[in-house]
Amino acid sequence: MIFSLIMQGNMSRKLHARRIEGIDKNIWVEFSQLAADYKAVNLGQGFPDFSPPHFIQEAFCKALNGGFSKHQYTRAFGHPNLVKILAKFFSRIVGREIDPMEDILVSVGAYQALFCTFQALIDEGDEVIIVEPFFDCYQPMVMMAGGTTCLLDLRLKEGCGPVLSSADWVLSPEELASKFSPRTKAIVINTPNNPLGKVYQQEELHMIADLCIKHDVICISDEVYEWLTYDGTKHVKIASLPGMWERTVTIGSAGKTFSATGWKVGWAMGPGHILKHLKTVHQNSVYHCATAAQEAVAVGSQREYDVFGTEGSYFQQLPKHLHEKRLRLADCLKSVGLKPVLPQGGYFMIADISNLNVDLADPSTKDEPYDYRFVKWLIKEKGLATIPVSAFFSPEHKDEFQKYIRFCFVKNGMFCSYF
Secondary structure, three states: OHHHHHHHHHOOOOOOOHHHOOOOOOHHHHHHHHHHHOOOEEOOOOOOOOOOOHHHHHHHHHHHOOOHHHHOOOOOOOOHHHHHHHHHHHHHHHOOOOOOOOOEEEEEHHHHHHHHHHHHHOOOOOEEEEEEOOOOOHHHHHHHOOOEEEEEEOEEOOOOOOOOEHHHEEOOHHHHHHHOOOOEEEEEEEOOOOOOOOOOOHHHHHHHHHHHHHHOOEEEEEOOOOOOEOOOOOOOOHHHOOOOHHHEEEEEEHHHHOOOHHHOEEEEEOOHHHHHHHHHHHHOOOOOOOHHHHHHHHHHHHHHHHOOOOOOOHHHHHHHHHHHHHHHHHHHHHHOOOEEEEOOEOOEEEEEOOOOOOOOOOHHHOOOOHHHHHHHHHHHHHOEEOEEHHHHOOOOOHHHHOOEEEEEOOOOOOOOOOO
């Protein structure tokens, strides 16, 4: 210990790289630890508390018992069985032939697919349009790549009255167009959106597509909740629109698709001339993803391909199951005075907490945003963990969104008695 302190004292050189300055804090690390410390019921982090479907669990067990090859390295850019079925599956979704070996990269979850995308495509000085609210890793990943961010707000419809649905948040055509400039390299969208649950409608996607084509801009489309839409809302892949396959990287997640987030199997999909650059980052970072998990996802995806569009499809069963949980959570939140916003898709529901009169006189949190203080009070005093919604906004806009918190409804229990 003494030797360590002496050595630290003698270090005159700065140890950290500039690209990580200002991005050391992470909402998931902070609040997951707080929830664990207080043994809180976790409605904050986005993972199910129920098992994946039996067919994919069985596929994983079979892979584990399938001989030495399932325990050793497989193809670096994606297990052959998995990329082949993903290409076959999504070819019919986007309406074009997808090359399994060129157009798909399997990654360590969608998170690593995003990291590879930003590292491979964003250079010093490039500008990236990010639609707010956004999943919190987008902005730090752009910064680490040397890029800058240009923020575009989803705004409440004019005169929409009380906010009842995530559909009430829309893009302004004029503001969207104003964000594109000669410096713009890419735009990032997330549909269904985390945390709002907004699903982009076809006309909104066409607006984005037209501007991407006009300005020669890449679209990075995070679609990890693509199968989870409700009340007849349809998810449309922007890569399926005319002229967009050639300039779109679509991010997907087996963890969200099959309720197996801990497997950490994700992918990036797009044209080979773009994907080859992501592969360069991948091979020089993680190089390879777990073989058995990829084999299991391949078997599960083949099964879903075979039953696609029928009542036997998990892609139909899961949203029906979650639809009921979603409505139940909304009723729970209303019953305790919160104002929920019904999501069109995804795992999450935000709620307006401004009606609650809570004493947050905790000196340790007095300098933090109101929603951060409220969530910490909820964890410590009520044993219920949620996530502050201002965490999904840039520092410039956090102050405008301190009256919302986010709940995950992909859980077996709902807990209304905590307030």
